[in-house]
Amino acid sequence: MKNSSTISSKGQVTVPQEIRNRLGLSAGDRVEFVMEGERTVIRPARSASNPFHKYEGVLGTFPGGKREINDWIEDLRSDKPRKK
16 A cells, blocks of 8 residues: 555554655644545645634725725726716
8 A cells, every 4th residue: 555554552654655645634633534425535724714814904994985986897807997
């Protein structure tokens, strides 16, 4: 078995280098074991929260508000600029 490992007395497993590379794992990363029917899959653990929430509000508010931002985006997407 090319990519196999032995469970230690503490229940620990060394993930083979090829698998770590494929999953983009490095020291300190968390993994989760997911049962899918008869299979068990190892994958990088997903964060319970959105990692971008900590940045909400750091830039303050846009002077024109949400409506002005949406109008600007609409102008960028259309062929003809809207009349103001």
